[in-house]
């Protein structure tokens with residue numbers, strides 16, 4: 012494991028006094044919280060994995076690279092402070108060059124999955140940006156150059172991202188403000204509908220609204236990446252048609268593999284590819300399961316990868332593991348995100364306490380690249396799916 016050379020040991024809010032300036036929480040371990048995943052690589056394979064991670068630009072299209080409370084009953088009070096701790100140490104050991112960092116939107120995100128509020132978002136964003144400003148390992152990515160420079164400098168580029176545009180309400184100029192504050196990717200809608208369009212949980216599917224079309228036009232003019240991961244099927248198709256730029260699905264899998272609403276049907280995946288976009292394969296607990304691997308793990312996630320590469324072409328697939336430091340299964344129950352309700356047929360599956368192999372941002376790409384090496388993917392193919400495809404599409408969008 013190589014540590015990024017610019018990381019010097021900084022921990023979130025080190026410039027303040029914990030317990031005096033901000034509330035202290037007992038946090039989850041950011042290292043070895045669960046047993047590592049044993050892939051059974053030979054020494055030569057392990058060296059190849061390490062070489063690839065050292066040399067290549069590695070980009071996660073979707074993660075929550077923060078450390079959460081050890082006891083998830085503390086989750087809501089913790090998130091309400093707005094001071095989410097970035098997992099700097101773990102990230103420095105991850106081999107990643109850039110991460111799409113999805114803000115938690117402060118208090119708003121715990122009141123309702125669709126109720127993200129502008130003021131809460133400003134608190135979350137401001138505190139996060141201040142923390143970044145006090146250290147020099149993480150840099151905020153405003154452009155593709157920031158990512159390539161981070162690669163050269165041994166830094167991590169953080170792409171500030173939002174799961175949904177709910178906080179803009181019906182004011183299109185707020186998209187400019189978010190861009191100004193550094194947001195470079197925004198989801199159209201979370202699972203419950205907003206002013207822009209229908210979310211994937213809705214019983215009816217109204218697609219993209221008239222206001223949603225204006226928002227897409229503004230995002231195109233600004234060069235902000237658009238994500239449809241939590242959008243309804245019709246909203247996905249409408250957004251892809253309306254957008255002049257490629258559209259991303261930053262974290263999802265294939266409904267052709269697992270019949271859940273949280274997964275995308277073939278027509279949406281194909282439309283994304285035709286737009287020039289990229290899909291990031293999702294790995295949050297109990298999402299990318301497969302008939303062959305009903306206990307969620309690296310193996311079931313890679314079943315989605317193989318299917319999507321076959322359907323969309325390898326140049327349109329990447330990874331958005333959607334992981335964090337802490338008990339993600341516990342977080343799903345605490346937030347009541349309705350993962351189960353998101354499922355349509357909900358075939359028999361095995362519940363897991365964590366996703367073996369893709370449990371946290373530190374281990375994800377070691378295991379993904381390890382699996383790809385083990386399955387005889389070429390260096391060119393691996394380079395494309397761990398970062399090259401995302402870099403290409405960001406060059407077009409940004």
Ligand SMILES: [Zn+2]
Nearest residue numbers: 174240241262
């Ligand atoms: Zn999400």
